[in-house]
Amino acid sequence: MKVSLATEMAPPFALVAHFFIAGVVFLFLSSISLLFLSGEISSYFVSPLFAAFAHLYLLGFVMMIIFGAMYQLLPVVLEAPIFSKDFAYVQFYMYIVGFLMMISGFLFSSLHLLIPYGATITYLSMVIFCVNIFLTFLRLEQINFVGKFLLVATIFLFTSVTIGLIMGFVMGHGSFEIDLMAWVKAHMIGTLGGFVMMVVMGVAMVLIPMFSLAHGFSDKWIKVAFYVQSTGVSLSIFSFLGGFSTLISTFSLFLIALSLFAFAIQIAVMLKSRARKQNDYWVKNIVFAVSSLLISIGLILIGFIYDLQNFALAGGFLFFFGFLLCFIVGHIYKILPFLIWYDKFAPLVGKQKVPLLHQMIKTKVADFQTLSLFMAIIIQVLGILFSIQNLFFTGALIMLLSNVLVVYNTWYTFNYTIKE
Amino acid sequence: MAITQEEVYASIATVIDPEVGFDIVSLGLIYGVVIEGEHVHVNMTLSTKACPLHELIKQWTKDAVLKIEGVNSCEIEIVWEPAWTIMMANDEVKKALSF
Numbered sequence: 001m002k003v004s005l006a007t008e009m010a011p012p013f014a015l016v017a018h019f020f021i022a023g024v025v026f027l028f029l030s031s032i033s034l035l036f037l038s039g040e041i042s043s044y045f046v047s048p049l050f051a052a053f054a055h056l057y058l059l060g061f062v063m064m065i066i067f068g069a070m071y072q073l074l075p076v077v078l079e080a081p082i083f084s085k086d087f088a089y090v091q092f093y094m095y096i097v098g099f100l101m102m103i104s105g106f107l108f109s110s111l112h113l114l115i116p117y118g119a120t121i122t123y124l125s126m127v128i129f130c131v132n133i134f135l136t137f138l139r140l141e142q143i144n145f146v147g148k149f150l151l152v153a154t155i156f157l158f159t160s161v162t163i164g165l166i167m168g169f170v171m172g173h174g175s176f177e178i179d180l181m182a183w184v185k186a187h188m189i190g191t192l193g194g195f196v197m198m199v200v201m202g203v204a205m206v207l208i209p210m211f212s213l214a215h216g217f218s219d220k221w222i223k224v225a226f227y228v229q230s231t232g233v234s235l236s237i238f239s240f241l242g243g244f245s246t247l248i249s250t251f252s253l254f255l256i257a258l259s260l261f262a263f264a265i266q267i268a269v270m271l272k273s274r275a276r277k278q279n280d281y282w283v284k285n286i287v288f289a290v291s292s293l294l295i296s297i298g299l300i301l302i303g304f305i306y307d308l309q310n311f312a313l314a315g316g317f318l319f320f321f322g323f324l325l326c327f328i329v330g331h332i333y334k335i336l337p338f339l340i341w342y343d344k345f346a347p348l349v350g351k352q353k354v355p356l357l358h359q360m361i362k363t364k365v366a367d368f369q370t371l372s373l374f375m376a377i378i379i380q381v382l383g384i385l386f387s388i389q390n391l392f393f394t395g396a397l398i399m400l401l402s403n404v405l406v407v408y409n410t411w412y413t414f415n416y417t418i419k420e
Numbered sequence: 421m422a423i424t425q426e427e428v429y430a431s432i433a434t435v436i437d438p439e440v441g442f443d444i445v446s447l448g449l450i451y452g453v454v455i456e457g458e459h460v461h462v463n464m465t466l467s468t469k470a471c472p473l474h475e476l477i478k479q480w481t482k483d484a485v486l487k488i489e490g491v492n493s494c495e496i497e498i499v500w501e502p503a504w505t506i507m508m509a510n511d512e513v514k515k516a517l518s519f
Binding site: 209210213215216275277338341345346349350354358 | 438439440480483484505506518
């Protein structure tokens with residue numbers, strides 16, 4: 001199977017750029033909102049400010065980057081163009097409008113009625129995404145392994161946003177009664193475990209060997225992860241929505257933890273077989289991300305077994321930032337220069353001197369940003385574990401600085417010009 | 421004047437992998453060059469099947485060969501056996517990638 005980041009199958013760079021630019025801007029905004037959450041680090045209480053932050057970070061940053069990466073990677077993984085580029089543009093603008101209505105509703109109590117309408121628009125935009133992806137798959141005669149990850153991920157996305165929409169209506173209008181906490185759990189498991197993690201696992205099998213020049217490794221662990229994760233997430237959604245016994249929901253979460261563990265082993269196996277041994281900011285981000293994933297599973301397990309809220313919260317924080325943020329930012333540094341290089345400089349090869357990819361990133365800034373991000377995450381996790389608000393706030397400040405540097409490097413890459 | 425292997429390799433060595441920063445001859449990606457009169461056949465591989473520049477590197481290599489005086493046609497064949505490993509690269513590349 002030939003897989004690449006950019007072939008004739010890939011969509012125009014302008015489309016992917018929409019999602020990447022929006023994602024980085026929302027990362028910056030979410031970092032600012034994190035500064036105001038120090039007072040909420042010792043409880044499970046979901047305040048409107050927390051909801052605004054969580055949606056800014058997850059919907060605004062994580063999902064935006066994943067959508068952009070999906071539109072870029074899917075056609076080349078499947079060796080077939082995306083069904084409709086117009087659908088993708090419509091999805092982007094609807095998503096922005098709906099998502100900003102939701103954020104406004106969370107932030108300003110007078111606008112809370114915007115939440116269900118924003119949620120509906122966001123839902124419809126995601127349905128457009130799902131339909132676009134499903135129709136792309138429908139035209140294929142066979143689906144490779146990475147494709148299976150992305151297809152199952154999209155099915156989970158469709159399921160979980162439908163759950164989210166119903167919750168939005170119940171919260172906005174109180175139309176009928178549901179066990180809101182159980183539905184929130186199903187929504188989160190479906191989105192994070194089902195969509196985000198399945199996409200991350202699938203694309204990791206393309207990107208990590210590609211960037212690290214890893215060869216001849218066994219892929220048995222990722223196969224285990226695929227089946228166990230799909231089963232665990234499905235069982236978990238059913239158990240929360242159906243009000244099944246705690247034993248079943250606990251077992252489903254155990255399956256998900258097992259799958260994440262298998263994924264971590266697969267990454268280690270790939271990195272061990274890499275020809276490219278430099279430990280640059282990309283490798284550091286991957287290693288920190290996978291370590292955070294494993295530690296977060298441990299902290300969450302301890303939190304649930306011994307009923308220690310701060311451990312569970314610290315584990316959750318480590319998953320969202322130690323794992324997701326580092327994994328994504330590390331890959332932004334690799335993918336973005338390549339896409340811009342391909343769009344801007346590839347046609348100039350042989351005609352004039354063109355830059356190398358790493359020259360399109362301020363590498364010293366990226367190194368400093370990476371270290372400051374690790375420091376911020378460790379400080380904030382300690383702040384949550386020991387319930388020290390000032391420590392958490394200090395970490396949040398460092399994270400803001402780190403994310404400003406991500407914005408700067410993104411701007412630098414987009415505006416890179418050949419020096420005379 | 422007959423085209424020589426040295427000329428072909430030297431010309432292909434102007435093709436740089438922008439991700440790794442080395443030319444594709446030093447990386448050991450060129451498995452063989454066959455010269456038949458004015459036609460050149462290049463047998464090569466890529467550092468990974470997932471190489472993002474698959475088509476481009478193939479085209480750049482062809483363009484580089486066609487620049488040689490006396491070459492009228494060129495065929496580039498990408499093969500995956502034997503699979504490329506870092507051991508195929510020259511010492512400078514090995515040192516740079518593996519430190």
